Amino acid sequence: MSHAGSFASMILAPLAAATLAFIFPRLGRWLAFGTAGAVSIAFARLTRLLLDGGVQVHRVGGWGAPLGIDLRADGLAVFMLLITTAIGAAVMLYALRYFNARRSPAEGHQERYFWPLFLLLWSALNALLLSTDIFNLYVTLELLGFSAVLLIALDGRRAALTAALRYLFVSLSASLLYLLGVAIVYTRCATVDLTLLATRAQPGFPLTIAIALMTGGLLVKSALIPGHFWLPPAHANAPAPVSALLSALVVKGSFYIMLRLWFEAFPGLITPAAGNLLGGLGAAAVIWGALNALFQKRLKLLVAYSTVAQLGYLFLLFPLAAGHEGRFTAWSGGLVFLASHACAKAAMFLSAGNVVRARGGRDEIAHLEGMSSLQPISTFAFGLAGLSLIGLPPSGGFAGKWLLLRAGLAAGQGWWVAVILIGSLLAAAYVARVLVHGFTRAPVPGPARPNSPLMEWTALALAILAAGMGFLSVWLTDLLQVGAPAILIPPAGGAP
């Protein structure tokens, strides 16, 4: 009973606010502000309930699986909600100043539609994280994908619209593959509930195909090589707050569903070879994405390719969390890395947005001279976020990579360690490349177009969060332990 309100305000508050923001466009920012408050309170309550009473399950409609749909808040869900709430609120604050109707009618138009789309995206994310029903997840995925596409298109320029359309095609076809997988799973197991699937799934050809289809669709949505091609143009051409949301949260939504499927619903059906395949693709993404980032000419494209690379690390979780030893270490390492990447990447896109905006839309890296003196706070935020991407202590990136390294060594899969190290060096190179240009003194004073302090400080706050997340990693790991999938904790007691 007591958790129903939290579940409801997590999902329904942004939804209702989005509807109202559509009807009354002028209230958009206030509605978003109120939503951030409501979601934060609901999140705090949910966390307390989880820590006091364990996993919280809410049966929508009172039916319960398999007939009804269950919502569930376990450690993983609350962990992801924490990231979503923090970044959602930060992006909300940033966007309050980013879109300014007084500057031009085009921005007035953007502001008017940004709020309902942003709030719909937020409720889609919360609904996705709390759902345990794979068909319901399909609906949330579509809601998430559509709102992401439309937010990109809000930019209005040719490159953004083209990228948005490509993203829409990719996203729709991936969703259909996922849905086909759901159809086969339902026929085979007579349920679409994750928890029940864990007990009913039997190995066999149909389910193998179904899992392959769902995984394939989700991989494309989470931009793992070779399904990454849509991501850089989409993330680089969107308005800055949107880029932050996309790179930090949206791609993680589909990754989250993969975690649920592989470790919760069908752990018995996953072969080590499949995990290694994902790990291998992830390793390729780490190297390929970082190399591409290194040679980009535009700042936002560099940051976007860095997302391709960093997402690759997440997939190292699949082989490592299925290894002989250190499964939970790998799991928590991957997720802490995810959290820190979300904060760092959001901070990077926001600070890049500040820099680009102050330069009247120009974002060539070669022309970043004077960035450090003109936008000191944003430059500092970019650098701090870069530390986390590289993985220097005490950042969350360091904590995550450290846990992954430990798991890799414990499982005797040392080759992943090499990938992590090479990836870090490449990340250091591309972050340094930006900063070197940024710290060059400007030959002539650049165009003075100061940003609102709120925009600068929001970016910095997220960067500090990412860079200091190492201190939180113990607490985060404890949180992840609540209701963690059984497969991660071997009966012999190998978990740390």
Next chain:
Amino acid sequence: MMYFDDRLYLIAGAALITIGLYALLAHRHFLRRILALNVMGSGVFMVLITYSARTAGSIPDPVPHAMVITGIVVSICATGLALVLAECVQALTGRTELSDERETSEHTGARPDTSDEQHQDQSP
């Protein structure tokens, strides 16, 4: 109860999905891709409905039916969005196909804030 052979319908469903995927990968015109997605969707729905109808009892399983109705509504929303987005892209680029990846990602040069490339139509 009417007799029907579910295998026929399943194969037809698989064929629709494959044809849709083929067209999606092989053609580049926006409208063809949108049609392809719809055909693919119909294939997926056919699989779901066929399974629901196989139950021996007198009434087919209503759960997949509800899922398909949801899916149909989602797919018309997707179609509507994709069509409008495609028209916007055509209005800006003059083309009805997505340009190559290279073209988009190596988009260099200044991107002034209010160039005539700006698509939105706020100018009175």
Next chain:
Amino acid sequence: MIVLDVLTGLLLCAAAFFFVSGTVGLLRLPDIYSRLHALTKADNVGLGLTVVALMLQAESWSEVFKLVLIYAMVLSASATVCYLIGNEAHRRGQRPRRSGAN
């Protein structure tokens, strides 16, 4: 009962004949106006025969009424659509093919 069934069968066969000839006309006739003839006239007769055949098998008067309603809707729709297509073709400058020409 048997009489009704036989009658239904006959009507359906006649309907099939009209449908087939309408389709053949659609495929074989030379220009858009004559194809419209084939499509709307022959097919409407075919549908009418089908409706009558189904009425003979109907179990209640409300079913008969629904069938009549369906037929009325289809008739009015097809008449209007035929007109719209013909009109549009005419506006675009499509000329009816005259005998002897071409």
Next chain:
Amino acid sequence: MLYLFDLVLLVVIVLLAWRSLNDADLFRGTVSFIALGLLIAVAWVRLRAPDVALAEAAVGSGLTGALILSALVRMRRRGRDAPRPNHAGGAIPRRLIGVLLLALFLCLCGAMLRLAQWPEGLTETALAELPASGVSNPVTAVLLNYRSYDTLLEVAVLLLAIVGVWSLRRAEWPGDVRESYPLLMPLLRIVLPTLVLAAAYVLWIGTSKPGGAFQGGALAGGAFVLMLLGGFGRRALRHRYRMRVALSCGLLVFIAASVGTMLLTGEILRYPAGFAGHWILAIEAAALISIACTLGLLYLGGRPEEAGDGTPVNRSVNGSKNGSMGR
């Protein structure tokens, strides 16, 4: 006999699908697609899914076809790009695609045919709970009671679609047909009220027989499209809040019902015992209005100009045949 019917139906479906996607002329392809939708609706009837058949015939074939056709016409009018069959495109060589997809097809067939051994499903559970669900049509029970949360999100998708379309561009009104097609108007005068009546009937009957909010909404949406084609209702569309409220009332009522049921019963969308039918009908009625408006406005393909809402109005209502694209 029926086997033969199925075989012919499915072969035609597959051929039409191929043709609609690969015809050199896009217009013909789209027409094939509409025909395909109708045949698929027949297939749903054969598979004993009349609810889905209704939705498919109205939405999947009718409205989708209308959307694509009107977009095609607009794109051709803008037309710097002649529609060509484009058999050269694609980053991946066609033959490779063909081989991969053949493999996929065989895998799918293999997996799906093997599933024949498990004829399970939730039929029994769904039917056993039917008396408590407040309706007697099982599909409506799933949509609005057992899995009502899915439907809530689906209504949100509809709202999202319209917000998105409005954010992208301004509407181009279809040309006014009143003068050019005098015969259309009498038909519309008969058909529009009938369609609205039929939509209400389908909504009402949906509690016990095939039908429901989506099917009814699709019918009413079709009526909306016809209305726009006939040039009615433009003034109403320009009204400041009325249209937006109509578009979002479905979602608002659904959310209110979720919160209300949670306060009453402690669980989201668990209807108070004995009153489930009333709640469902109220939600469906609001949803029908929103669905109808959404589908109709999707056809318009952009936001209608609104009076005094930030968007400048550059033409008077009566004189405007085509909305401006701004450039």
